[in-house]
Amino acid sequence: MPTLTSPGVAVSVIDESFYVPSDAGTTPLFIVASAQDKKSGSGETTAPGTTTANANKVYLLTSQRDLTETFGDPTFYTDASSNPLQGYELNEYGLQAAYSFLGIANRAYVMRANVNLSQLTGSANAPTSAPTDGTYWFDLATSKIGIFEWSATNQQFTTKTPTLITSTGDLVGGLSTGAPKTSVGSVGDYAVNTTHASNKIYFKNDGNSWVQLGSNAWSISHPTIIGTKSTGAVTSGHSIVINGTTVTTNSTTFANVAERINAASITGVTAAVDANTGFIEIYSNGTSKSDGSTLDGKITLANGSGSILTDTGLTAGTYAAPQFYQAGHTLRPEWKSADTTPRPNGSVWFKTTTPNNGTSIVAKLYSSATSLFSTVSSPLYSTHHNAIYNLDPAGGGSGLTVGQLYTQFNITENSGLDTTPNVGDFQIFRYEGGTTVAQSKTIFPTFTSGEQFKMQESTASSLTLSTEKTVTVTNGDGSTIADNEDFVSAINGAGFTNVEASIVSSGQYRGAVQITHKLGGEIRMVDSLGTPLADAGFTSGNADAYGDYATTRTNKIDNLYQVPTGETLDSTANNALLISNWKRLSYVASTTAPTNEPANGTLWYDTNLEADILAHDGTSFKGYLNVYASTDPNGPQFSATEPTTQSDGTALVDNDLWVDTSDLENYPKLYRYNTTSTVKNSVSGISYSTNQPAWELVDNTDQTTESGVVFADARFHTTNGKTDSATTGGVGTAGSIKDLLSDNFVDPDSPDPALYPKGMLLYNTRRSGYNVKEYKNSYITTAAYPGSGSTGLGNTRQSNESVATYFPDRWVNRSANELDGSPNMGRKAQRKVIIEQLKAEVNTNQAIREDQRGFNVMAAPGYPELIANMLNLNADRNYTAFVVGDTPFRLGSTATELSNWSNNNAGAVDNGDKGLVSSDEYLGVFYPSGRTSDNSGKSIIVPPSHMIMRVLANNDNVAFPWFAPAGTRRGVVDNATAVGYIDSTSGEFETISVNEGLRDAMHTAKINPITFFAGAGIVNYGNLTKVAPTMTSALDRINVSRLTVYLRTQLNKIGKPFIFEPNDELTRNEIKQAVESFLLELVGQRALYDFLVVCDTTNNTPTRIDRNELYVDIAIEPVKSVEFIYIPLRLKNTGEISQLGS
Missing domain, CATH: 3.30.70.2120 (Alpha-Beta Plaits)
Incomplete structure (x- = not known):
C-alpha cells in the first residue's frame, strides 16, 4: 500500500480469487503412420501433415475436416478386385480412429511418425526417384522408325520394324559404337543402336552379319x-x-x-x-x-x-545397285520396273516424315513442376541450315526459341555421289537460342598478310547455304604481318549478310576474335591459303567433333564444331569448321520413362519370392552349387507342396532346398532334403524310427550348428557384375539367382565365415526377396573399406581386394532380424520398419512431453508394440494420461490363446503378436478387433482402440472420466458393426461373440472384452487396467485410473498459483482450502466417497520449510463401480410372504 503524504485515497487490489480451471475434457493423442505427401481431403493441395518437413510434428485438430485437410483421407488398401486387404500393414488405422473420434469430439492431438507407408507397398522391381528437371527422353515405345524395304519381285514396299538396342551388352565389345552382336536378331532383320547419339541403323545379311544401312557392305548384301x-x-x-x-x-x-x-x-x-x-x-x-x-x-x-x-x-x-534413300512421304522413290532407274530387292526407303508409318522421333522433356514428361517436336531434316529454313523460314533462326529440337538424318551429310555413300543414322539436336557466337581463346593473334579462307552463311528464306566467299586477311598499311583488327575487317568487308566479326574488349580473352551470326544461323569456313583461321584460334583441335560436345571445355570453343565427314566445302582434309547454335541433345533412350537412382534412405518392399542361399564349405560361404554340385541347378524351389524332383525333373539329392509358400505368415519355411532322415513312425501304439528320404525343416533360430541358417546381407552382384566399369555409380544390376549359385563373390559387409561351422547356410537378405530393403548411397567405398592386399584392408571376404571399382551403392536389409536370429519377412518385414520408426518418435519426441500438450488419453491404433513406449511417455509426463492398448488382429478367440498372449507364455521380449510384456495401472487392453467402413464406404477391420477411444469420448460426454466406460449405458460401441479377429491362415475376418466363458478367462487375464448383446449392440464389457498379477488395489479399474489421471492434472493446476508464495500458515490454509473445495466437488460428482486433506505444521516441518517445500497430504476413497451383482431368489409358499412382517 503506497504511503499518502497529503489527504487522499489510496486503493489497492489484492487478487485472492484463485480457482481451479475446468478440465478440457477427453483429449487424446493419436500416434499414427501414413503415406507421405498425400493429397488433402479437398484434393487440391498436399496434406501438410504428411510432408517430410512436418513429420513428428504434433497437430491439435478440432474436426474431421481439419484432420482430412491436414493428413488426407485415411487410406485402406484393396486388391486387384477391389476387395479390402484386411489387417494390411499399410492401412492407416490411426488416422481412421482419429477421424472417428472427432465425429463426437472437438479436440485431438495427432502425431505422424516419419515413415512413408507408400514406400512399403510391394514391388518386384526396385524403386527409383523422379528424373532431374530438364531431363530429355527419347521415347522408343512411341517413336517409329520408318524403314520400307523394296520388293522388285512384287513391285511394292514392306514396312519393317527394327529391333531397338538399348544395352551395350548387345553390341560388339560392349561398346556403344559397336555393331549389334550376331546373337541379336535373325537374317533379314533391322536394328537401331540407340545406345549412341548417332542411332546407326543396321541390316542383318545372309552371312549373319550386321551391316549399316547404305554402307558398301549393305549394298553387297543384296544382289544387283x-x-x-x-x-x-x-x-x-x-x-x-x-x-x-x-x-x-x-x-x-x-x-x-x-x-x-x-x-x-x-x-x-x-x-x-x-x-x-x-x-x-x-x-x-x-x-x-x-x-x-x-x-x-x-x-x-x-x-x-x-x-x-x-x-x-x-x-x-x-x-x-540397291539404294538407301532418305526422303519424306511426298518424295516416293521411283524404283518400279517401268521407272527410269529400277532398283533390286532389298533397297530401302527411310521415310523422314511421319505420315503412313514414316519416321516419328518422339522426344520428351521432364518438368519437376508438373512431374510429367511433355513431348517436344523433333522433325527430321538433313542439315542444320535445312532445319532453320523449315522451322523459321522468314527469320533465318531469329524466330527459334531455346529448346527447339530437330532430328538430323544422314548425319555425315554424305552426298551419295562418291565413295562415301549415305548411311542410315540420325541424331537429335537442341537449339541453344540467341545469336550464334564463337569466341576464340587466342588473344591478339597475328597473321601473314594475304592468307585466305572460305566462308558460307545461312540466310533467311534460303534452304541452302550462301555461295562461299573467299576472305583475304591483309594489312592495310602494306605490312606482311596482319593483326586481329585486319582479320575482323576482312570478314566484315567480305559482303556477308548475317556474319560479323569483332574483337573481345575485356576479360580473360581480351584481344581474341569473335565471329557472330546475328540471326542465330550457321556459318561454315575453312582455310584455303595459309592458316588464318587456325592463327585466329579456330582449329579442329579446339572444335568439338560434329554431333559431340566434350565434357572438358578447357581448350574447346563453344558453338564451334568440325564439319560432318561428308561436307563438300573442304574436299581434301577434314579441316573445315562449323559455327552453330544446334547442340547435341543429351537424353535417355528407353522404352520406359527414365528415372534417377533412389534417394538415400529409400525403402523397398521386395515381393519377389526368390532366395540367394550360400553354403559354408569349412572356410568360407560360397555359391550353393560350388559346395553342393549335384543339387538343383536352379536353386531353391518355391512351392506350396513338397517337391518330388528337382526343378528340371531329375531326382532329389541331399541338401536340395525347398521354401514352403503355403505359410507366408511364417516365411521362409526353409527345408533341406536328407536322403537318410530319421523318421518316427508307430504301429499298434508301438513307436519306432526309420531312415528314409525326407524334407527337414531348417530352424530359423539356429545360428550355431551345421544344420542352421544365418540371415544377413551378403551380396548383390556376381563377380562379373560387381565392377562399375562405366563409373555410372549407383547399385548396378543384380546378379540372377541362377548365376549366383555358381559364384563365390560376397560384399565386405557379409558375415564373417570364421564364426560359423561347415554346412551352415547363409540366406542372403540383400539379394533375396520378401523383405524390406533400404537404399544406401556410397555404402561400399574405399573410405569405408580402405586399401587392399593386407589383412583387414579392402574386401576382407575376397582376399582383401580393393573395392575402388565396385558399384558404391547397396540395398541393405531394413527389416532387422528378431533377437533369436530369425528374419522378419512378408508383412512382418513391413511392420518391423513401421514399428521401429513409431517407437523412435515416441521415445525421442519432445513436443509430446511438453506441458502445454494437454492430452489425457493416448493410443497407437493397430500397434500393440507401442504399449511400452506409450507407458514410458506417460511416466515422463507424470502419469497424466491413460493408455489404450490394442490386441493383435490375428489373436484367436480361445481362452488358451488369450491367456497365453496376456501372460506372455511364449516368452516375448516386447509387446506384439507373440505376447504382452507390459503391465501398468494406467493401461487398459481390449479385445477383439472390429468391422466398420472407411471414408469411401469400404468394409474395413479396425483395432480395438478405434472403438474404445470413441467409447471414452461418449462416456465423458454423458458422465465423467471416473465413471466406468463400460456396459450398456456408457460402453456402447457406435463405430463398428461386428467384432472378431483375422484368421492368420486364410486372412479372412472371423466374426465372434465373446461368450461368458471367454469373458471369464479374459477377466482373469485382465483383458477387457468388446462383445455383442442382443438389444444393446456392441458393448465394451470391461473396466480392468492391465496391472501386475500380484497387484491388488483400486487402480486395477479403469475408472479409478482415469480419476487419478484427472486428479494429477487438476491438483497440479491448483498448486501452481502458490509457487513462490510465503511458506506460512496463511498459504497452507489457502492451498488446503482450494484442494478441499475441489475434492468436495468430486464427492458431489460421485468420484469420491470421502477424502482428507492435511497441510499444517504436522507435515510441513521446519526442515521441509527450510528446503522451500510445502506438503499437502491427501487421502481419498474413490467410488468403485458395480461389476458383480448377486440377486438371491427365494421361493415361498402361498401366504408366507405376507406373514413375514407380522
Missing part, C-alpha cells in the same frame, strides 16, 4: 543382278563384258563365272553363287561405274563371246 538358272554349265573360254571389262571363263561351272568376275577387279563389282538357289548373283557395292569411268553405282552387263548369259539365265542390260 540375279541369274535365273541353277543347274547346267558354261563353256570355258566364253566371255561377258561388265562395265567395259571383259570376263572370260576358264572352267565350266557357275562358280568359275563368279571367280572370274571377282578376279577381274572391276570397281565396286563382285559375284557369288547363292548356296541355296544355285543362281549366280552379281553385286555392286555402290561405287561401280557402268561406263567404266563415272561412278554411278550401276552395272552394265553385255555378252562378250559365246553363251554365258544364256547358260546362267543372266540378261544383258544396265542395272542399278
